[in-house]
Amino acid sequence: MTQIPSDQLGDYVEAEIQRLLAEDTAVAEQGITVTRREHMLVLTGEVETPARREQILHLLAEHFPGVAVRAEIGITRAEPPVDAEEIS
Amino acid sequence: MMRIAAVGDVHMDADVVGRFRPALELLPDLADVLLLAGDLTRHGTAAEARHVATEFGGLGLPVIAVLGNHDHHCDEVPGVIDELTRAGIQVLEGTGTVIDTGHGRLGVAGAKGFGGGFAGRCASEFGEPEMKAFVRTTARIADRLGTTLRELDCDVRVALTHYAPVPDTLTGEPPEIYPFLGSYLLGQAIDSAPTALAVHGHAHAGCERGLTPGGVRVRNVAHPVIRHAYALFHINGAEPVEPPREFAASH
Numbered sequence: 514m515t516q517i518p519s520d521q522l523g524d525y526v527e528a529e530i531q532r533l534l535a536e537d538t539a540v541a542e543q544g545i546t547v548t549r550r551e552h553m554l555v556l557t558g559e560v561e562t563p564a565r566r567e568q569i570l571h572l573l574a575e576h577f578p579g580v581a582v583r584a585e586i587g588i589t590r591a592e593p594p595v596d597a598e599e600i601s
Numbered sequence: 602m603m604r605i606a607a608v609g610d611v612h613m614d615a616d617v618v619g620r621f622r623p624a625l626e627l628l629p630d631l632a633d634v635l636l637l638a639g640d641l642t643r644h645g646t647a648a649e650a651r652h653v654a655t656e657f658g659g660l661g662l663p664v665i666a667v668l669g670n671h672d673h674h675c676d677e678v679p680g681v682i683d684e685l686t687r688a689g690i691q692v693l694e695g696t697g698t699v700i701d702t703g704h705g706r707l708g709v710a711g712a713k714g715f716g717g718g719f720a721g722r723c724a725s726e727f728g729e730p731e732m733k734a735f736v737r738t739t740a741r742i743a744d745r746l747g748t749t750l751r752e753l754d755c756d757v758r759v760a761l762t763h764y765a766p767v768p769d770t771l772t773g774e775p776p777e778i779y780p781f782l783g784s785y786l787l788g789q790a791i792d793s794a795p796t797a798l799a800v801h802g803h804a805h806a807g808c809e810r811g812l813t814p815g816g817v818r819v820r821n822v823a824h825p826v827i828r829h830a831y832a833l834f835h836i837n838g839a840e841p842v843e844p845p846r847e848f849a850a851s852h
Contacts, residue, residue, distance in 0.1 A: 541643050541671065544610075544805030544825055546775075558805060559825040562616045589825050593624035597604070597631075597833035600798055600818055 526577065530554065533576060540568050545586065553581040559589040603707050603757055604631065608831040609638025609802020610823040612671065613652045621656050624830030629661040631833060633702040637690070638802035638822050639669025639713060639763025647680030658688030663700050665691045667711040669763035669803060695745035699755045708755030710794075712746040714764030714787045714801070715739040718780030739784045747790030757836055760791045760799040760817075769811025770821035771804050788813045797836050 527549050534542045542565070545558040554573075560566050566586045573582050606628055611621065628635055637657065642649035650672075657664055672681055682692045691698055693711025700707045717724045717739040726736040750758055765771055765783030774782060782804050791799045792815030799813065802823040809826055811819040822832050 538644070541674065543671075546806060559828075561612055561620065561824075564616050590828050591620045591624060591824075591830045593627050593631075594827070594829040594831065594833050597835045598820075599835050599837060601837040 526580065527554070530573065530577065530580075533572065534569065537572055540565075540572055542569060545569065550583075553583055555583045555585060557585045559587045561589060563588060603702050603704050603836045604633045605636060605707075605759065605798070605800075605834045605836065606632035606634070606831040607636040607638060607761075607800045607820070607822040607834065608824055608827065609763065609800075610640040610669070610805060610825065611637070611653075611656075612640055612643045612824075613656060614643045614649050615652055618652050618656055621830045625657065625660055628831075632662060633704070634700055634707060634709070635660065635662060635664045635831065636709065636759070636761050636800055636822075637664065637666035638761060638800055639667045640671040640802055640823075641666060641668070641685070642672050642681065645672040645674040645677055645681060647677050647684050650677075650681040650684035654684050654688030654690065658685075658690060663691070664689065665693060665698060665709050665711065665761065667693050667713050667761050667763055669713060673713075693761065695742065695749060697749040697753050699753060705756035706754070708750075708753030708758045709761055710746055710749040710753060710758065711761040712742050712749075712787075714746070714762040714766070715742055715784060716764060716781045717784035717786060719768045719783070719785045722779065723785060724780055739786050743784065743786035743790040746787065747793040750790065750794035750796055753794075758794055758796045759836075760796050762787055762799070762801045763803050765801050765804055765807070765819075765821065766791050766799055767811045767813055767819050770801070770809065770819055771807045773806045773808055774804050782807075788815075788817075788819075791815075791817050791819075798834060800834075 548555045641653045697710040726733045766787035796817045799819045800822050805825040807821045
């Protein structure tokens with residue numbers, strides 16, 4: 514994984530990435546949390562399909578080629594629930 | 602007993618079609634109604650709404666929806682609503698509907714809602730025109746939601762929103778963004794009527810359960826929160842929750 518200069522991984526990059534994920538016309542993800550770690554960004558959250566996770570990674574590689582990204586993005590399950598909540 | 606299924610934030614596009622359908626086809630045996638808590642589409646296009654219609658239409662039970670912020674993004678709200686309506690999905694915005702479930706009359710009042718924050722950390726209608734417009738938007742939506750809830754002629758009332766009416770169900774989200782996730786004004790509206798349950802979406806990193814100051818149960822049914830195709834709620838006894846004393850006196 515490529516290490517990037519610390520001046521590239523500052524507050525502004527973190528903010529730009531958060532906005533890019535929401536505002537990019539193809540991605541439009543607001544549910545992904547961007548956390549800055551030493552020399553890398555960690556993305557956490559869930560999306561509906563594996564293709565959407567790949568879209569996010571592709572977008573970041575395109576716009577921030579020097580930033581190392583660790584994607585901890587899951588795919589939300591869509592099975593029926595196992596029980597119902599009783600509300601009285 | 603009334604049986605309610607609910608999910609929000611399904612963010613449909615062509616790539617999601619078919620993911621929910623196997624679980625949804627079980628619903629006629631499990632629920633009296635399915636509530637969709639907004640962000641049904643990814644960008645708010647009519648084309649995406651057609652995918653919502655394909656996935657959530659024709660299920661053999663009433664489907665009631667509110668829109669979310671994503672459903673507004675491409676400024677195609679009339680087209681989105683048209684696609685959903687043609688599939689038999691009823692879209693509420695400051696409006697309500699009553700369903701005869703066979704176990705009693707279930708009333709649903711719905712509104713997208715909006716932001717502003719919660720007690721002690723909320724926006725005020727003060728200062729720049731943009732700030733005042735922001736708060737007024739939420740106040741107007743909440744006012745209409747409260748009126749609709751109070752006017753429903755039914756045995757059990759449920760409030761359906763996209764934005765959160767309480768901070769409880771936002772736990773897990775960064776506190777700094779709470780004002781963009783909901784407003785106490787929605788909770789106040791819900792507490793102004795004998796509401797049995799309030800469901801919302803929007804907060805993907807939030808948690809499932811909360812309570813309004815007036816004691817109404819609030820459930821965050823955003824898909825990434827419930828991690829199933831939908832959540833199921835059984836409302837027993839059909840006993841309406843009494844409104845808090847201050848609202849009973851003023852309304």
